[in-house]
Amino acid sequence: MDERTVQQLVGALPEGVVVTDPARTEGYRRDWTRAEDAGRPAAVVRAGCADHVRTALRWASEHRVPVVPRGAGSGLAGGATAVEGCVVVSTERMTAVEIDPANRVAVAEPGALNAAVKEAAAAHGLWYPPDPGSFRISSIGGNVATDAGGICCVKYGVTRDYVLGLDVVLPDGRLVTLGGRTVKDVAGLPLLHLFVGSEGALGIVTEVVLRLVPPQEPAATVVAYFDTPQDAGAAVVRMTARLRPSMLELLDRTTVNAVEDFRPMGLDRAAGALLVAQTDAPGPVRSADVELMADCCRATGAREVLATDDPEEGDAFLEARRAAGPALDARGPMLLEDVCVPVDRLPGVLERIQAVACEFGVEIPVVAHAGDGNLHPVIPYRPEDPNSTRRARGAFDAVMRAAIAAGGTITGEHGVGRAKRAALPEQLGPDVLELSRRIRSAVDPLGIMNPGVLWEAAPEDAAR
Amino acid sequence: MDERTVQQLVGALPEGVVVTDPARTEGYRRDWTRAEDAGRPAAVVRAGCADHVRTALRWASEHRVPVVPRGAGSGLAGGATAVEGCVVVSTERMTAVEIDPANRVAVAEPGALNAAVKEAAAAHGLWYPPDPGSFRISSIGGNVATDAGGICCVKYGVTRDYVLGLDVVLPDGRLVTLGGRTVKDVAGLPLLHLFVGSEGALGIVTEVVLRLVPPQEPAATVVAYFDTPQDAGAAVVRMTARLRPSMLELLDRTTVNAVEDFRPMGLDRAAGALLVAQTDAPGPVRSADVELMADCCRATGAREVLATDDPEEGDAFLEARRAAGPALDARGPMLLEDVCVPVDRLPGVLERIQAVACEFGVEIPVVAHAGDGNLHPVIPYRPEDPNSTRRARGAFDAVMRAAIAAGGTITGEHGVGRAKRAALPEQLGPDVLELSRRIRSAVDPLGIMNPGVLWEAAPEDAAR
Numbered sequence: 056m057d058e059r060t061v062q063q064l065v066g067a068l069p070e071g072v073v074v075t076d077p078a079r080t081e082g083y084r085r086d087w088t089r090a091e092d093a094g095r096p097a098a099v100v101r102a103g104c105a106d107h108v109r110t111a112l113r114w115a116s117e118h119r120v121p122v123v124p125r126g127a128g129s130g131l132a133g134g135a136t137a138v139e140g141c142v143v144v145s146t147e148r149m150t151a152v153e154i155d156p157a158n159r160v161a162v163a164e165p166g167a168l169n170a171a172v173k174e175a176a177a178a179h180g181l182w183y184p185p186d187p188g189s190f191r192i193s194s195i196g197g198n199v200a201t202d203a204g205g206i207c208c209v210k211y212g213v214t215r216d217y218v219l220g221l222d223v224v225l226p227d228g229r230l231v232t233l234g235g236r237t238v239k240d241v242a243g244l245p246l247l248h249l250f251v252g253s254e255g256a257l258g259i260v261t262e263v264v265l266r267l268v269p270p271q272e273p274a275a276t277v278v279a280y281f282d283t284p285q286d287a288g289a290a291v292v293r294m295t296a297r298l299r300p301s302m303l304e305l306l307d308r309t310t311v312n313a314v315e316d317f318r319p320m321g322l323d324r325a326a327g328a329l330l331v332a333q334t335d336a337p338g339p340v341r342s343a344d345v346e347l348m349a350d351c352c353r354a355t356g357a358r359e360v361l362a363t364d365d366p367e368e369g370d371a372f373l374e375a376r377r378a379a380g381p382a383l384d385a386r387g388p389m390l391l392e393d394v395c396v397p398v399d400r401l402p403g404v405l406e407r408i409q410a411v412a413c414e415f416g417v418e419i420p421v422v423a424h425a426g427d428g429n430l431h432p433v434i435p436y437r438p439e440d441p442n443s444t445r446r447a448r449g450a451f452d453a454v455m456r457a458a459i460a461a462g463g464t465i466t467g468e469h470g471v472g473r474a475k476r477a478a479l480p481e482q483l484g485p486d487v488l489e490l491s492r493r494i495r496s497a498v499d500p501l502g503i504m505n506p507g508v509l510w511e512a513a514p515e516d517a518a519r
Numbered sequence: 520m521d522e523r524t525v526q527q528l529v530g531a532l533p534e535g536v537v538v539t540d541p542a543r544t545e546g547y548r549r550d551w552t553r554a555e556d557a558g559r560p561a562a563v564v565r566a567g568c569a570d571h572v573r574t575a576l577r578w579a580s581e582h583r584v585p586v587v588p589r590g591a592g593s594g595l596a597g598g599a600t601a602v603e604g605c606v607v608v609s610t611e612r613m614t615a616v617e618i619d620p621a622n623r624v625a626v627a628e629p630g631a632l633n634a635a636v637k638e639a640a641a642a643h644g645l646w647y648p649p650d651p652g653s654f655r656i657s658s659i660g661g662n663v664a665t666d667a668g669g670i671c672c673v674k675y676g677v678t679r680d681y682v683l684g685l686d687v688v689l690p691d692g693r694l695v696t697l698g699g700r701t702v703k704d705v706a707g708l709p710l711l712h713l714f715v716g717s718e719g720a721l722g723i724v725t726e727v728v729l730r731l732v733p734p735q736e737p738a739a740t741v742v743a744y745f746d747t748p749q750d751a752g753a754a755v756v757r758m759t760a761r762l763r764p765s766m767l768e769l770l771d772r773t774t775v776n777a778v779e780d781f782r783p784m785g786l787d788r789a790a791g792a793l794l795v796a797q798t799d800a801p802g803p804v805r806s807a808d809v810e811l812m813a814d815c816c817r818a819t820g821a822r823e824v825l826a827t828d829d830p831e832e833g834d835a836f837l838e839a840r841r842a843a844g845p846a847l848d849a850r851g852p853m854l855l856e857d858v859c860v861p862v863d864r865l866p867g868v869l870e871r872i873q874a875v876a877c878e879f880g881v882e883i884p885v886v887a888h889a890g891d892g893n894l895h896p897v898i899p900y901r902p903e904d905p906n907s908t909r910r911a912r913g914a915f916d917a918v919m920r921a922a923i924a925a926g927g928t929i930t931g932e933h934g935v936g937r938a939k940r941a942a943l944p945e946q947l948g949p950d951v952l953e954l955s956r957r958i959r960s961a962v963d964p965l966g967i968m969n970p971g972v973l974w975e976a977a978p979e980d981a982a983r
Contacts, residue, residue, distance in 0.1 A: 157760055157863035202705045213703060216680060231951050236861040238891045239677060239931035241666045241716050242946050243973060244955045248712035252705050269763055296621055299733055338802015397700040399621035427702045467703035482706050487695050491708045497961035509707060
């Protein structure tokens, strides 16, 4: 792109909004996927309002410049990896959150952090449930783009379940409002729901209306150690067929040890797997749930089962679970999986993952939102060693294939982004993929929106 | 269409599947909207399996025949009104329901009634919550097509919240599987969610995977009489900002009297409005909820408040609410509204509806899923009297405009169908409408799927 074109964008927006200095744009090239092949943006628009986003997209459409939307940059699938010569549109400065307590909704700008929405809601005695591992650092816009999940979704659902309205800037710069503060709205095609989880491939969200709920009751916690992840998986299948836990997380032996190394909490380092279950049902149902959860663990061979009604004691185990990500991350470079399978396939897939680890000569610790069948196998590798890298990538692909074979998905909550696009055709098949391409082209005929996410950008994606 | 073309379809399907005898196709011309201008189908395909649907759509694509999908024909917006010379594809014979208790899902064919899914789930100790007024007579396929709501959605959500997977036959006859038995799946564009609520405009659903949950706890009931619907509306606003009822329904004086005429149950005929609230929270929270609900009613001027922990007594009031539809229907022809507004706008919109009634010289009884802000004003009229019809239609439009002005929608759960398509542009605006047209055309380039639903079929909707 020539300098004159970039200067048109600079001139069209207030001073300081457009950044072109490579020293400053460097920080906008990668998300948490840390892609080595990230491109260099021609410009970064640090939008302060929807109008800035509109101006940027009108300019991008006019000059056919690829647009990479960016929230907090905490994505784990390369959805915000810069494309060479692109304009990165960052919403990090759009952080306003307003609570409408009468309608129990939050109205948030896309750059507001998930934690900020939670806090603003809590100040009105309300709760915004979705809690991805990244909730302290990820933005609501990014959560909407990936339909982010988390620990409490086993009972309280994912981001989609809380989105009532979106303002979206379309690729041509028009702003449309989809939905609003109304709880039920079925007028017209459900475009709102097409945009949730669309990974920045259809437009840029500039405002989100989120449903809030009354605060969660204090939870009781059941903790169980098993000899193998499969036994823990069997307990999960048994439990979820009988009750609705508010949390049901699995950590395997390596993960437990990584957590203990990272932050000693007295977990049993010798166990094959740790299951942490919570129920926030009130009154007598809570006690019954605790009994039942403990019974399910014992019935599937738990070597030790602990139960506590003390929220603080329970929170310690929640923190152990939350520490798993950073603890594994601290061990060095890794490929992070996010497969999800029907819950009854959990034991089988856990076994298959161990077989894959043997086959490729790698270690694959697993942490899982087990109640949803959502697994985060982690494949450590040494990027400087081509053999290690090759084996890790082979294992990564084999785990995705195992999930597809089990009737599951390559991604439960992180998205496809650029990191998993090669595996998407196998999951969707040619007809769904072709239909998806047609719909994407209908919304973005020039093919400028986040090219390369979901699938490799192809000439036929852009209108001739 | 010439006879030879129809005979091709007859010959392509097993004997008895295709019906062309006008005496028999007559019964497939209308849904519960009873449209007077319904067209005459050239043929009705009474599909027995997905392959029959595929054959019908391939034939329709080849000959560019309009396709009108039909479930149980209980729609209230004319979504299944036949188009002249169309092929009606009825799924009424596809009624299989299978429960997978380990994964807590139901796998249903589209013709299965909502009640049949509920029963099959209950046989495994599970619950399928969505409960449209029509649940005993409406099919799951139709529920998916309209994203049907009901009484329990105030706490348990709508059809969309339970759809995990769909098999859909596309307009060209290809069958695609979207989602499955996996609880979380964000791989690719969220096409599953584009099809839920798409009113048969994008394809025909041939299988539905539905999430099931543990059975509901017995509910406690609060019943309150008010002088005016506005006072009852104010109680709803107060309540929903503080707790999460499992039912929150409003009946105005005319509706209460219609119910008493239809099935005497000792309701207070003199009250301006009746509010029926339930909470199914267990244990001490239930008692606290009941207190709080009663307090909210008293604080907004209730003339009488009753509370009961007895599920049978509570069920009697639920039955009163369920009788409202048939009771109003029994009074003669009416236009049925389905507007929905942000909950805090409820009192204002209730007042506006009374003003509309005065303005047009009509009576407008109101029954409402008040906790969701979803109102069903009913406008009785005499079809044989042009003046009465004109006034009723004027009031119908004015109520929709009032909902839009309040930041709400023309339809909360019935859909746009053909009955409300004239009002859709005002709600969506030109940009969203144009985007919707582009997406519909991307899925159905020939414009054969349910033409005339959502918006008037136009030549530009069909590829040239």
